[in-house]
Amino acid sequence: MLTERPTEDKAQEKSGADWLIETLDELGVEFVFGYPGGAVLPIYDALFRQERIRHILVRQEGGAVHAAEGYARSTGRPGVVLVTSGPGATNAVTGITDAWLDSIPLVILTGQVPTSLIGTDAFQECDTVGITRHCSKHNYLVRHPAEVAATIREAFHLATSGRPGPVVVDLPKNVQVASAPADTVPDRIAHRGYRPAGAPASADIDSAIEMLAAATRPVFYTGGGIINAGPEASRLLRELAALTGAPVTSTLMGLGAFPASSPQWLGMLGMHGTYEANMAMNRADLIVCIGARFDDRVTGRLDAFSPGSMKIHIDVDRSSINKNVRVDLPIVADAGQALAALIETWRARGKTAGNLSHWWTMIEGWRAKKSLSYPASRAEIMPQAAIRRLWEMTRERHPIISTEVGQHQMWAAQHFDFEDPNKWLTSGGLGTMGYGLPAAIGAQLGDPEALVIDIAGEASIQMNIQEMATAVQYRLPVKVFILNNEYMGMVRQWQELTYASRYSESYSAALPDFVRLAEAYGWKGIRIERPEDLDAGIGEMLDYAGPVMVDCRVAKLANCFPMIPSGAAHTEMILQANEVSGEMDDEAKALV
Amino acid sequence: MHLPPEAAERHTLSVIVDNEAGILARVAGLFSSRGYNIESLTVADVSGDSALSRITIVTSGSPHVIEQIIAQLERLVPVHKVTDLTAYGPHVERELALVKVAGTGEHRIEAMRLADIYRARVLDATTGSFVFEITGSSDKLDTFIALMREVGLVEVARTGVVAIARGKDAV
Ligand SMILES: Cc1cc2nc3c(=O)[nH]c(=O)nc-3n(C[C@H](O)[C@H](O)[C@H](O)COP(=O)(O)OP(=O)(O)OC[C@H]3O[C@@H](n4cnc5c(N)ncnc54)[C@H](O)[C@@H]3O)c2cc1C
Ligand SMILES: Cc1ncc(C[n+]2csc(CCOP(=O)(O)OP(=O)(O)O)c2C)c(N)n1
Ligand SMILES: [Mg+2]
Numbered sequence: 141m142l143t144e145r146p147t148e149d150k151a152q153e154k155s156g157a158d159w160l161i162e163t164l165d166e167l168g169v170e171f172v173f174g175y176p177g178g179a180v181l182p183i184y185d186a187l188f189r190q191e192r193i194r195h196i197l198v199r200q201e202g203g204a205v206h207a208a209e210g211y212a213r214s215t216g217r218p219g220v221v222l223v224t225s226g227p228g229a230t231n232a233v234t235g236i237t238d239a240w241l242d243s244i245p246l247v248i249l250t251g252q253v254p255t256s257l258i259g260t261d262a263f264q265e266c267d268t269v270g271i272t273r274h275c276s277k278h279n280y281l282v283r284h285p286a287e288v289a290a291t292i293r294e295a296f297h298l299a300t301s302g303r304p305g306p307v308v309v310d311l312p313k314n315v316q317v318a319s320a321p322a323d324t325v326p327d328r329i330a331h332r333g334y335r336p337a338g339a340p341a342s343a344d345i346d347s348a349i350e351m352l353a354a355a356t357r358p359v360f361y362t363g364g365g366i367i368n369a370g371p372e373a374s375r376l377l378r379e380l381a382a383l384t385g386a387p388v389t390s391t392l393m394g395l396g397a398f399p400a401s402s403p404q405w406l407g408m409l410g411m412h413g414t415y416e417a418n419m420a421m422n423r424a425d426l427i428v429c430i431g432a433r434f435d436d437r438v439t440g441r442l443d444a445f446s447p448g449s450m451k452i453h454i455d456v457d458r459s460s461i462n463k464n465v466r467v468d469l470p471i472v473a474d475a476g477q478a479l480a481a482l483i484e485t486w487r488a489r490g491k492t493a494g495n496l497s498h499w500w501t502m503i504e505g506w507r508a509k510k511s512l513s514y515p516a517s518r519a520e521i522m523p524q525a526a527i528r529r530l531w532e533m534t535r536e537r538h539p540i541i542s543t544e545v546g547q548h549q550m551w552a553a554q555h556f557d558f559e560d561p562n563k564w565l566t567s568g569g570l571g572t573m574g575y576g577l578p579a580a581i582g583a584q585l586g587d588p589e590a591l592v593i594d595i596a597g598e599a600s601i602q603m604n605i606q607e608m609a610t611a612v613q614y615r616l617p618v619k620v621f622i623l624n625n626e627y628m629g630m631v632r633q634w635q636e637l638t639y640a641s642r643y644s645e646s647y648s649a650a651l652p653d654f655v656r657l658a659e660a661y662g663w664k665g666i667r668i669e670r671p672e673d674l675d676a677g678i679g680e681m682l683d684y685a686g687p688v689m690v691d692c693r694v695a696k697l698a699n700c701f702p703m704i705p706s707g708a709a710h711t712e713m714i715l716q717a718n719e720v721s722g723e724m725d726d727e728a729k730a731l732v
Numbered sequence: 733m734h735l736p737p738e739a740a741e742r743h744t745l746s747v748i749v750d751n752e753a754g755i756l757a758r759v760a761g762l763f764s765s766r767g768y769n770i771e772s773l774t775v776a777d778v779s780g781d782s783a784l785s786r787i788t789i790v791t792s793g794s795p796h797v798i799e800q801i802i803a804q805l806e807r808l809v810p811v812h813k814v815t816d817l818t819a820y821g822p823h824v825e826r827e828l829a830l831v832k833v834a835g836t837g838e839h840r841i842e843a844m845r846l847a848d849i850y851r852a853r854v855l856d857a858t859t860g861s862f863v864f865e866i867t868g869s870s871d872k873l874d875t876f877i878a879l880m881r882e883v884g885l886v887e888v889a890r891t892g893v894v895a896i897a898r899g900k901d902a903v
Contacts, residue, residue, distance in 0.1 A: 274765045333809070
């Protein structure tokens with residue numbers, strides 16, 4: 141083995157695997173989401189010999205990472221994943237990339253072939269560090285058991301501080317087995333150059349306050365960074381909004397940071413955001429962006445994005461600032477600390493909310509368009525109506541909602557109202573179908589009492605359907621509410637709008653009978669087919685103590701509006717289907 | 733549909749990094765994964781105790797892209813500091829090339845004469861060849877190598893640019 145020591149020392153020594161478990165325990169890890177294999181057997185044996193850390197056995201490694209993401213996003217604590225080398229690690233890559241794009245704190249532990257075999261194309265060898273280098277915040281190959289504890293500590297520090305993200309720790313099997321004595325374990329492998337931003341510069345805060353106080357058409361444009369900054373940041377955002385009287389919009393990732401019930405709430409902005417949110421962004425004289433990254437789903441055509449506004453951008457990651465949109469006042473700081481400083485300075489300078497009544501009149505005019513309205517139907521269940529009823533029937537219980545990816549995801553963002561942070565789990569940056577069910581499982585573990593619902597599409601749910609068994613094994617009463625339109629609806633919608641309705645491969649053929657599938661897994665299955673049965677079906681789902689899958693048959697060809705077509709300006713929003721037709725030109729087709 | 737050309741300016745960046753396994757792949761890979769250009773990249777330990785390396789990167793891009801490159805580099809955990817020497821101001825840049833030329837008669841004499849003018853040193857000589865060492869700006873090396881093509885260039889090895897700010901301060 142790696143370290144040869146005289147036998148009398150052996151008592152104080154621990155194996156790399158034991159160091160790992162001990163360090164995870166010391167860091168307060170409750171759950172490890174994982175799947176065993178040859179290259180992690182020593183770690184699984186160490187897990188077996190202890191009782192404090194609970195291992196959650198998923199059915200595919202991709203599920204483990206999404207479950208860890210759901211746990212992390214809903215609890216604010218880092219999620220931990222354990223997978224074997226080779227296929228275990230590669231199956232985890234989609235989830236790691238998902239966490240990278242959505243800034244979710246994860247520590248992913250991967251087994252690796254013994255150090256002596258690295259590079260020999262050994263059984264189940266893959267270059268995990270190479271593969272994950274550009275989809276993780278940082279990664280390590282641990283070469284000695286004495287480095288395990290320090291590496292794990294630093295991995296958690298990196299995953300959770302600054303802009304959070306996934307950190308991968310690759311552990312060769314011989315490093316797990318070999319032992320190292322306690323006194324050789326260095327405390328922390330210090331990357332001295334890593335200094336995440338914290339408090340804002342006070343001069344910047346002063347400038348921001350003057351700009352806010354002087355603005356006549358201000359908007360807060362908030363994002364996932366507020367959720368990352370913790371619940372206190374959401375509270376401070378509410379306070380600052382109340383002080384300034386300015387309207388608030390949020391990205392998909394920031395939903396819940398500001399209460400949807402507030403009259404100052406404009407709804408989500410961006411491609412499928414509300415008319416009032418996008419128009420307010422377009423006509424604003426000041427945009428205060430907090431913890432959002434000017435994503436292309438949000439800005440639309442860049443040269444037409446909010447042309448007349450001054451822009452303040454508060455972000456913990458300097459690389460998010462001036463990446464897509466140039467701003468006038470960049471503030472590299474933690475959202476929570478910046479918000480606290482803004483509030484303090486606002487008060488200290490005796491500022492009061494300006495007269496924004498003209499601005500609000502304009503906004504009310506846009507609101508009056510009721511951009512989220514949709515055609516009613518008596519014959520079919522409209523997907524938007526199903527989500528609205530789901531919200532109305534569950535809102536008292538402050539549910540945690542996860543989603544898959546597609547139209548149902550956007551309808552959930554539009555028609556389900558959130559009052560609090562950490563209740564909305566969705567894959568925004570990567571847009572990973574199959575995220576929702578495992579994320580719901582992770583969230584349910586984090587809060588066993590919570591009502592956790594995955595709002596799903598019939599296509600997406602099949603991407604990680606195997607995790608139904610995980611829910612059964614751990615008695616997790618998650619609900620999966622499928623808006624079954626028999627199409628990859630989001631793809632079909634784009635084909636309708638961009639390719640003259642040539643529905644190439646977007647029909648969900650050969651669907652399983654989801655009710656019988658549910659029953660086969662030991663879940664309850666419910667089918668809802670008619671509008672008049674919707675309430676009863678949702679009620680039955682909520683009354684059942686265990687996991688439930690609802691196959692809600694919805695209008696097949698409904699489209700998600702409003703919509704800003706790719707590459708269009710905020711003012712070129714399509715409100716209803718009859719405003720579009722035909723085929724787009726190549727420039728439009730080349731956009732994502 | 734045609735893709736439009738993009739405007740670019742040349743910048744020399746100095747990057748101080750923890751000298752650890754994979755750091756070069758991390759930095760070089762950042763450029764390829766985000767579609768940035770690398771004209772040259774040099775790296776060596778500069779700390780004496782193998783703790784820190786200095787990477788000099790010559791890249792090109794629009795001012796906006798250069799700003800993003802710097803921010804993205806700084807975001808890497810093992811990166812301590814990134815300095816844009818081109819924006820910083822007065823600095824010196826040097827590159828070294830080893831240039832092999834083969835030939836006899838007039839060509840050989842001309843190669844020797846040019847080497848003298850360009851202050852290239854002879855590192856190796858046979859009756860039919862020279863290896864010159866030449867140091868200077870990349871432009872000077874380019875010109876010298878172009879001249880050598882006419883008198884029997886065989887092969888070239890170049891270090892890529894290293895650069896440092898003028899004056900007494902460290903960047
Ligand atoms: C089908 C589909 C449609 C979509 N349509 C829309 C849409 O219409 N509208 C929309 O908004 N999105 C939409 N999205 C999501 C979109 O792709 C992006 O994921 C999302 O807009 C990014 O959200 P964000 O800007 O809040 O950034 P996030 O990805 O949440 O990034 C957070 C930002 O905050 C910063 N940050 C992190 N922590 C802190 C901290 N503590 N303090 C300060 N800053 C911090 C980070 O550095 C980063 O810049 C869609 C996605 C899909 C899949
Ligand atoms: C893993 C993955 N593959 C492909 C896509 C592209 N994609 C985006 S939405 C979508 C269709 C989703 O269909 P469904 O789950 O039925 O949801 P709907 O849009 O019908 O509500 C597809 C294929 C994706 N986002 N993720
Ligand atoms: Mg569908």
